[in-house]
Amino acid sequence: MTLGESIKVCFSKYADFSGAARRSEYWWWALFTFIAELALRIVSVRLEWAFVVATMLPSLAVGARRLHDTNRSGWLQLLWLVPVIGWVVLIVFSAQESRRPSVFVAE
Secondary structure, three states: OOHHHHHHHHHHOOOOOOOOOOHHHHHHHHHHHHHHHHHHHHHOHHHHHHHHHHHHHHHHHHHHHHHHHOOOOHHHHHHHHOOOHHHHHHHHHHHOOOOOOOOOOOO
16 A cells, blocks of 8 residues: 555544455555644644644544454554553554455455
């Protein structure tokens, strides 16, 4: 999945917490939001916060779908609230390969 496809999928599944998300979909989305937030912060902090609010729901949704792909509950995203240890655990979970058999057709 490319960056553009990932952005399109995440916005089209704006609040869809069911199903699974490939690693590439999740990480391209994370890169997009990170770069966009940095660029908007340079322009205006208010624009950055507007973007953060607008992308919060799709970010949570793609995070839940990514955890589903590793056979984990989307509620584990609450680990983001645990400084350092929770962050590391979630990054490791998000970087793992799919544990769901035949979720996606091989390309």
